Amino acid sequence: xxxxxxxxxxxxxxxxxxxxxxxxxxxxAFSGEVIRASKRNLTFKADNNTFVIPLSDIAFVGLDKIAxxxxxxxxxxxxxxxxxxLRGRIFNNLLAGGIFGPLAVGYDLLKNYRPKDxxxxxxxxxxxxxxxxxxxxxxxxxxxxxxxxxxxxxGMAVSSVWYNK
Numbered sequence: 001x002x003x004x005x006x007x008x009x010x011x012x013x014x015x016x017x018x019x020x021x022x023x024x025x026x027x028x029a030f031s032g033e034v035i036r037a038s039k040r041n042l043t044f045k046a047d048n049n050t051f052v053i054p055l056s057d058i059a060f061v062g063l064d065k066i067a068x069x070x071x072x073x074x075x076x077x078x079x080x081x082x083x084x085x086l087r088g089r090i091f092n093n094l095l096a097g098g099i100f101g102p103l104a105v106g107y108d109l110l111k112n113y114r115p116k117d118x119x120x121x122x123x124x125x126x127x128x129x130x131x132x133x134x135x136x137x138x139x140x141x142x143x144x145x146x147x148x149x150x151x152x153x154x155g156m157a158v159s160s161v162w163y164n165k
Contacts, residue, residue: 020044021062022053034063037074076130077139080115083125084143087118093148097155098162104152113144 022030022044032046042058044051061078096104115121115131122128130136 021060022046022058023060023062024053024057025059026057027059034061034075034078037078042078076133076136079127079130080136080139081143083115083121083127084113084140084147086121086124087113087144087147088120089118090147090151093151094155094158097152098159101156101159105149105156108145108148108152111145111148113141113148115140118144 020032020034022032022034022042024030030044030046032044034042035045035050036043039055041052041054042061044053061082063075063079063082093104093108096107100107114137115125115127127136
Protein backbone atom coordinates (compact mmCIF):
# COMPACT_ATOMS: atom_id res chain seq x y z
CA UNK A 1 0.00 0.00 0.00
CA UNK A 2 2.86 2.33 0.85
CA UNK A 3 4.44 1.79 -2.59
CA UNK A 4 1.13 2.53 -4.34
CA UNK A 5 0.65 5.78 -2.43
CA UNK A 6 4.27 6.77 -3.12
CA UNK A 7 3.83 5.96 -6.79
CA UNK A 8 0.63 8.01 -7.10
CA UNK A 9 2.20 10.92 -5.23
CA UNK A 10 5.30 10.81 -7.41
CA UNK A 11 3.17 10.62 -10.53
CA UNK A 12 1.33 13.78 -9.53
CA UNK A 13 4.60 15.69 -9.14
CA UNK A 14 5.85 15.04 -12.64
CA UNK A 15 5.01 17.28 -15.55
CA UNK A 16 2.72 15.92 -18.23
CA UNK A 17 5.64 15.35 -20.59
CA UNK A 18 6.17 11.82 -21.77
CA UNK A 19 9.06 10.41 -19.70
CA UNK A 20 10.15 7.19 -18.09
CA UNK A 21 9.65 6.93 -14.33
CA UNK A 22 11.87 5.28 -11.74
CA UNK A 23 10.95 4.69 -8.09
CA UNK A 24 13.58 3.44 -5.68
CA UNK A 25 12.94 1.18 -2.68
CA UNK A 26 13.54 4.21 -0.47
CA UNK A 27 10.49 5.92 -2.03
CA UNK A 28 12.40 8.51 -4.05
CA ALA A 29 11.00 8.99 -7.55
CA PHE A 30 12.70 10.28 -10.68
CA SER A 31 11.58 11.08 -14.19
CA GLY A 32 13.92 10.84 -17.14
CA GLU A 33 14.92 8.21 -19.64
CA VAL A 34 15.97 4.59 -19.27
CA ILE A 35 19.09 4.30 -21.38
CA ARG A 36 20.18 0.73 -20.78
CA ALA A 37 19.28 -2.28 -18.64
CA SER A 38 21.60 -5.12 -17.76
CA LYS A 39 21.42 -8.09 -15.42
CA ARG A 40 22.59 -6.05 -12.44
CA ASN A 41 22.14 -2.36 -13.24
CA LEU A 42 19.83 0.13 -14.88
CA THR A 43 21.29 3.21 -16.55
CA PHE A 44 18.94 6.14 -16.12
CA LYS A 45 19.30 9.72 -17.38
CA ALA A 46 17.60 12.49 -15.37
CA ASP A 47 18.27 16.24 -15.37
CA ASN A 48 21.24 15.87 -17.76
CA ASN A 49 22.91 13.44 -15.34
CA THR A 50 23.37 9.74 -15.98
CA PHE A 51 22.95 7.32 -13.08
CA VAL A 52 23.79 3.62 -12.87
CA ILE A 53 21.42 2.10 -10.31
CA PRO A 54 21.57 -1.51 -9.01
CA LEU A 55 18.36 -3.41 -9.79
CA SER A 56 18.08 -4.40 -6.13
CA ASP A 57 17.47 -0.72 -5.24
CA ILE A 58 14.61 -0.28 -7.74
CA ALA A 59 10.96 -0.72 -6.72
CA PHE A 60 9.29 0.30 -10.00
CA VAL A 61 10.20 1.25 -13.54
CA GLY A 62 7.53 2.86 -15.69
CA LEU A 63 8.28 3.27 -19.37
CA ASP A 64 6.73 6.00 -21.48
CA LYS A 65 7.01 3.95 -24.64
CA ILE A 66 8.56 0.70 -25.67
CA ALA A 67 11.59 0.62 -27.91
CA UNK A 68 10.82 0.70 -31.60
CA UNK A 69 12.86 -0.86 -34.37
CA UNK A 70 15.48 1.90 -34.17
CA UNK A 71 15.53 2.12 -30.38
CA UNK A 72 17.47 0.26 -27.67
CA UNK A 73 16.05 -3.26 -27.13
CA UNK A 74 16.81 -3.07 -23.40
CA UNK A 75 13.52 -1.16 -23.00
CA UNK A 76 11.74 -4.23 -24.33
CA UNK A 77 13.45 -6.31 -21.64
CA UNK A 78 12.40 -3.90 -18.90
CA UNK A 79 8.81 -4.01 -20.17
CA UNK A 80 8.91 -7.82 -20.38
CA UNK A 81 10.25 -8.01 -16.81
CA UNK A 82 7.42 -5.80 -15.59
CA UNK A 83 4.91 -7.99 -17.43
CA UNK A 84 6.43 -11.15 -15.93
CA UNK A 85 5.63 -9.69 -12.50
CA LEU A 86 2.00 -9.34 -13.58
CA ARG A 87 1.91 -13.08 -14.18
CA GLY A 88 1.41 -13.92 -10.51
CA ARG A 89 1.01 -17.63 -9.70
CA ILE A 90 3.61 -17.43 -6.93
CA PHE A 91 1.39 -19.36 -4.51
CA ASN A 92 0.85 -22.09 -7.11
CA ASN A 93 4.60 -22.45 -7.60
CA LEU A 94 5.21 -22.48 -3.83
CA LEU A 95 2.60 -25.19 -3.38
CA ALA A 96 3.92 -27.27 -6.28
CA GLY A 97 7.46 -27.00 -4.91
CA GLY A 98 6.24 -28.09 -1.48
CA ILE A 99 4.31 -31.08 -2.80
CA PHE A 100 6.38 -32.28 -5.76
CA GLY A 101 9.80 -30.92 -4.78
CA PRO A 102 12.49 -31.33 -7.44
CA LEU A 103 9.93 -32.33 -10.07
CA ALA A 104 8.26 -28.90 -9.81
CA VAL A 105 11.63 -27.15 -10.01
CA GLY A 106 12.58 -29.18 -13.09
CA TYR A 107 9.21 -28.45 -14.71
CA ASP A 108 9.62 -24.72 -14.12
CA LEU A 109 13.13 -24.78 -15.59
CA LEU A 110 11.99 -26.63 -18.73
CA LYS A 111 8.70 -24.82 -19.36
CA ASN A 112 8.53 -22.13 -22.03
CA TYR A 113 6.59 -19.14 -20.66
CA ARG A 114 4.68 -16.90 -23.08
CA PRO A 115 2.65 -13.79 -22.20
CA LYS A 116 -0.32 -14.94 -24.31
CA ASP A 117 -0.74 -17.96 -22.01
CA UNK A 118 -1.16 -15.84 -18.87
CA UNK A 119 -4.55 -14.15 -18.71
CA UNK A 120 -3.45 -11.55 -16.15
CA UNK A 121 -0.72 -10.36 -18.48
CA UNK A 122 -3.08 -10.29 -21.47
CA UNK A 123 -5.63 -8.22 -19.52
CA UNK A 124 -3.28 -5.76 -17.81
CA UNK A 125 -0.21 -5.37 -19.99
CA UNK A 126 0.12 -2.24 -22.13
CA UNK A 127 2.69 -4.11 -24.24
CA UNK A 128 0.37 -6.45 -26.16
CA UNK A 129 1.78 -5.22 -29.46
CA UNK A 130 5.15 -6.76 -28.53
CA UNK A 131 3.90 -10.23 -27.54
CA UNK A 132 5.40 -11.66 -30.76
CA UNK A 133 8.68 -9.74 -30.65
CA UNK A 134 11.61 -12.19 -30.15
CA UNK A 135 13.50 -9.91 -27.75
CA UNK A 136 10.40 -9.32 -25.63
CA UNK A 137 9.56 -13.06 -25.60
CA UNK A 138 13.09 -14.01 -24.59
CA UNK A 139 13.15 -11.55 -21.70
CA UNK A 140 9.62 -12.46 -20.58
CA UNK A 141 10.41 -16.18 -20.61
CA UNK A 142 13.63 -15.64 -18.65
CA UNK A 143 11.97 -13.53 -15.94
CA UNK A 144 8.85 -15.71 -15.62
CA UNK A 145 11.04 -18.82 -15.40
CA UNK A 146 13.17 -17.18 -12.71
CA UNK A 147 10.15 -16.18 -10.60
CA UNK A 148 8.51 -19.61 -10.92
CA UNK A 149 11.69 -21.56 -10.16
CA UNK A 150 12.60 -19.46 -7.13
CA UNK A 151 9.08 -19.88 -5.74
CA UNK A 152 9.22 -23.66 -6.27
CA UNK A 153 12.61 -23.90 -4.55
CA UNK A 154 11.34 -21.84 -1.60
CA GLY A 155 8.25 -24.08 -1.39
CA MET A 156 10.45 -27.16 -1.43
CA ALA A 157 12.69 -25.76 1.32
CA VAL A 158 9.77 -24.66 3.50
CA SER A 159 8.04 -28.04 3.18
CA SER A 160 11.21 -29.93 4.11
CA VAL A 161 11.65 -27.75 7.20
CA TRP A 162 7.94 -28.05 8.04
CA TYR A 163 7.83 -31.86 7.83
CA ASN A 164 11.14 -32.42 9.65
CA LYS A 165 9.88 -30.75 12.83
